[in-house]
Amino acid sequence: xxxxxxxxxxxxxxxxxxxxxxxxxxxxxxxxxxxxxxxxxxxxxxxxxxxxxxxxxxxxxxxxxxxxxxxxxxxxxxxxxxxxxxxxxxxx
Numbered sequence: 001x002x003x004x005x006x007x008x009x010x011x012x013x014x015x016x017x018x019x020x021x022x023x024x025x026x027x028x029x030x031x032x033x034x035x036x037x038x039x040x041x042x043x044x045x046x047x048x049x050x051x052x053x054x055x056x057x058x059x060x061x062x063x064x065x066x067x068x069x070x071x072x073x074x075x076x077x078x079x080x081x082x083x084x085x086x087x088x089x090x091x092x
Contacts, residue, residue, distance in 0.1 A: 002058070
């Protein structure tokens with residue numbers, strides 16, 4: 001599985017990591033859906049941290065199509081409220 005963090009790069013993760021990535025994604029989306037920003041920064045950071053820790057950063061010469069594209073690390077709750085519609089952070 002290839003995950004892109006916007007503005008940062010692409011990471012190769014094992015297919016087995018997809019379930020955990022999706023769970024972290026759902027946690028962040030649930031916070032956005034609640035309308036309260038409490039916990040969003042931590043939940044979104046946990047998602048990005050997991051991708052960075054479990055993934056292998058691809059070199060510029062290895063770029064591939066991404067299975068998942070995540071917003072940049074400085075993505076705010078307000079931006080999430082405007083942009084996480086329909087399928088949200090990661091398409092189901």
